[in-house]
Amino acid sequence: MDSVSSVVGLGGLPQAVPAAKQSALYHQLSGLLASDSLTPVFQPILWPHKGTVLGYEGLIRGPESGTLHQPAALFAAAHSVGLSVALEHHCVRAIVHRFVALGLSGQLFVNISPRALVCAEEQGLNIGTLLAQTGLAGERLVMELTEQADDGSWDVLQPILGRFRSRGVRFAIDDLGAGSSNLGRWLELRPEFVKIDKTFSLGIHNDLLRQQMMRSVSDIAAVAGAVVIAEGIETQEDFACVGDQGVAFLQGYFIERPSAEPDQDRIHAASVRLADRHLLVSSSGTELDLPVDETEGRAVQLLRRVPSVSSDTPNEIVLERFMAHSDLHTLPVVDEGVPVGILTRGGLVERFSQPYQREVYGRKPCRIFMDDKPQVFEMRTPLIALSRSLAEGNGMVSDFLITRHGRYLGIGSSQDLLLALTRMQLRAARHANPLTQLPGNVPIDRQIQRYLASGLSFSVCYADLDNFKPFNDVFGYQQGDEVIRLLGSVLSRHVDVQQDFLGHIGGDDFLLLFRSADWRLRCERMLADFSNELARKLADAGVSASEGYEAEDRQGQCRHYDLPTLSLGAVEVEPGDYESHHQVAQAASEAKSQAKKSRGAVLFIERRSSAV
The missing domain is CATH 3.10.580.10 (CBS-domain)
Structure with a gap:
C-alpha cells in the first residue's frame, strides 16, 4: 500500500497524495525555488486622508501556466512536502530585491510565519545581510506575522522580534480576527501595525456590528500606539465607511490590484483624486451622485x-x-x-x-x-x-x-x-488670460471634459467679433484691447456663475458653457448690450455706429467698414454626443463660422451633433 501525505485540495479540505506524486511535487517546487520562477507582485496601501501611499505589500505568484500560480495552492503544496519554510525565505528575499529594483516608495510589507521567522538565520535568511545587499533601510521593512495555526513558534518569538527591531525592522499582525491572530497576540507582541482581516471590511457599509468592531480596533490601536490597516476594501461604499470608523490606511482591490510593476504615477494620481474627494460617498455609504464639476470650489x-x-x-x-x-x-x-x-x-x-x-x-x-x-x-x-x-x-x-x-x-x-482658496487663486492666475483675467484654454478644456465625463447636458457658445481686425489696425491696439475688455465684461454680466462658465480663448474669441435653462435669452441680451455699449463708447470718440469708418483692406484698397459686432455660434450638447473637448470645440467653431456669414449681431444655433 502506497504511503500518503496530506495536502490541501479544492475547498481547503485535506486530500491523500501518493508518495510518488509527493516526490514529484517536491522536485517541482525545488526546481521553482532554484530557478527563481516565482514572481513578486505589489499592492499599494493607501492613506486617503493625505492622498499618499503608505507603502506596498509584497506578495508572490507561481508560474502563470501551472497549477501553482495562486499563492494558496503554492503554499499548500509546499507545506505538504516540507518546503514551506524554504518557500517563505525565498519569497522574502525575492520580494525585497524586486521592491528595491523597482524603486517603489514607502514601506514594504512582507508576509512571514512565526516558524519561518524563528529559524530564519539558521536556515539562510539573514535580514541584516539582505538589507545591506539591497540598500533597503530597516525602518522601511515591515514583517507581517501570518501563520494561523499555533505550532509553538509564538512562544519563543519575543527575543527574536527584539533582534529584528534593533535593525529598525517593524512588525504587523496580519489578518486580525482570523485564526490565531487575536487580541491576545496583539497584547503579547505589541506590533507597530495591525492589519484587520477582510472579514470585517467586506460589506461593512450596511453592517452596524462590523462598524462597531472596526471602531473598537481603532480605539485599542490608539492606546497601543499601533497603526491600523484595513484589508479587503473592494467597493467604494466599504471604502467610505471604513474611513468613518477611524481607520487611516486601506488596502484592497477597490484601490489597486497586485501588480508585478506598479505604475506609481497612476497610483499617486488616484490617491490624490480620492483625497480631493472626487469620489464622494456619504457617511451612510451611499454615493452623493455629484458630477465632478459640482464639487470643485464648493x-x-x-x-x-x-x-x-x-x-x-x-x-x-x-x-x-x-x-x-x-x-x-x-x-x-x-x-x-x-x-x-x-x-x-x-x-x-x-x-x-x-x-x-x-x-x-x-x-x-x-x-x-x-x-x-x-x-x-x-x-x-x-x-x-x-x-x-x-x-x-x-x-x-x-x-x-x-x-x-x-x-x-x-x-x-x-x-x-x-x-x-489659495490653490484656486494660484490655478486661476496661472491659466487666466492676462487681458481679461478670465480662464484661458487649459481650464476651458478641463471644464468641457468634466461636463462630458459627468454625462451632463450643456450648451457651448463661441463668441467672436466681426470687423475687429481692421478696427484694431485703424484705431490702434489700445482701443482694440478696450473693446475686448468691454466684450468680456458684457459676457460676464450675463452668465450665471452658479451654473455657467466663461473662458477667454485669446484675442476677440471667447467660449461660454451654459447650463442655465434660459441661455438663449442670455445670448440675445449679450448681443444687444455689446452693440449698445460699444456704440456709446465710440460716440464719445466721435465715431458713429451707423456710419462706420473708411480704411484700407489687406490688398491696400480703401473700403468702408462697419463697427465691430458680436457673432455667437452655439451647439447644444447631450450625453453621448461627443467624446472629447476637442470635438466640442470644433463643433462650436463651425457654428461660429455659420454665425459670421450673416451681417450684424447674430446668434446661430447648430442643432446637429456628432452622434447624428
Whole structure:
C-alpha cells in the first residue's frame, strides 16, 4: 500500500497524495525555488486622508501556466512536502530585491510565519545581510506575522522580534480576527501595525456590528500606539465607511490590484483624486451622485467624514472618544440625521479639568455642553460664499458642519478652506488670460471634459467679433484691447456663475458653457448690450455706429467698414454626443463660422451633433 501525505485540495479540505506524486511535487517546487520562477507582485496601501501611499505589500505568484500560480495552492503544496519554510525565505528575499529594483516608495510589507521567522538565520535568511545587499533601510521593512495555526513558534518569538527591531525592522499582525491572530497576540507582541482581516471590511457599509468592531480596533490601536490597516476594501461604499470608523490606511482591490510593476504615477494620481474627494460617498455609504464639476470650489470639496454623537450621549463617553483619537478636535451632535450642535475637545477637556466636574456632569447628556448654534453649510455652497459667511460671523471658527438637504454629511475646517482658496487663486492666475483675467484654454478644456465625463447636458457658445481686425489696425491696439475688455465684461454680466462658465480663448474669441435653462435669452441680451455699449463708447470718440469708418483692406484698397459686432455660434450638447473637448470645440467653431456669414449681431444655433 502506497504511503500518503496530506495536502490541501479544492475547498481547503485535506486530500491523500501518493508518495510518488509527493516526490514529484517536491522536485517541482525545488526546481521553482532554484530557478527563481516565482514572481513578486505589489499592492499599494493607501492613506486617503493625505492622498499618499503608505507603502506596498509584497506578495508572490507561481508560474502563470501551472497549477501553482495562486499563492494558496503554492503554499499548500509546499507545506505538504516540507518546503514551506524554504518557500517563505525565498519569497522574502525575492520580494525585497524586486521592491528595491523597482524603486517603489514607502514601506514594504512582507508576509512571514512565526516558524519561518524563528529559524530564519539558521536556515539562510539573514535580514541584516539582505538589507545591506539591497540598500533597503530597516525602518522601511515591515514583517507581517501570518501563520494561523499555533505550532509553538509564538512562544519563543519575543527575543527574536527584539533582534529584528534593533535593525529598525517593524512588525504587523496580519489578518486580525482570523485564526490565531487575536487580541491576545496583539497584547503579547505589541506590533507597530495591525492589519484587520477582510472579514470585517467586506460589506461593512450596511453592517452596524462590523462598524462597531472596526471602531473598537481603532480605539485599542490608539492606546497601543499601533497603526491600523484595513484589508479587503473592494467597493467604494466599504471604502467610505471604513474611513468613518477611524481607520487611516486601506488596502484592497477597490484601490489597486497586485501588480508585478506598479505604475506609481497612476497610483499617486488616484490617491490624490480620492483625497480631493472626487469620489464622494456619504457617511451612510451611499454615493452623493455629484458630477465632478459640482464639487470643485464648493463646500463638499472640504468634506471630512467624522462620526457624530447624539445629544443624549453622556459627556464621559464623548470625552473618551476625544482621548482615544488624538487627531479628533470636533464632534458633531446629530439627532435623526440633523445636526443640532457641536462639541470641541478643548472646551470639554477644560471643563472636566475643574474639580468634581466629571463626577457631576460625566453621566449627563452632552447637549448641556454643546454649542447649539454651529456653523452649518450645504454641500454645494461656493467656497467664496462660505469664506465670506465665516468672516462675517463671530470670528473665524475652526470647524463647521456640512450637510446635504439639511442632513449631516461631515465637517470642514477653516484651515482646509484657506488652502483650497489659495490653490484656486494660484490655478486661476496661472491659466487666466492676462487681458481679461478670465480662464484661458487649459481650464476651458478641463471644464468641457468634466461636463462630458459627468454625462451632463450643456450648451457651448463661441463668441467672436466681426470687423475687429481692421478696427484694431485703424484705431490702434489700445482701443482694440478696450473693446475686448468691454466684450468680456458684457459676457460676464450675463452668465450665471452658479451654473455657467466663461473662458477667454485669446484675442476677440471667447467660449461660454451654459447650463442655465434660459441661455438663449442670455445670448440675445449679450448681443444687444455689446452693440449698445460699444456704440456709446465710440460716440464719445466721435465715431458713429451707423456710419462706420473708411480704411484700407489687406490688398491696400480703401473700403468702408462697419463697427465691430458680436457673432455667437452655439451647439447644444447631450450625453453621448461627443467624446472629447476637442470635438466640442470644433463643433462650436463651425457654428461660429455659420454665425459670421450673416451681417450684424447674430446668434446661430447648430442643432446637429456628432452622434447624428
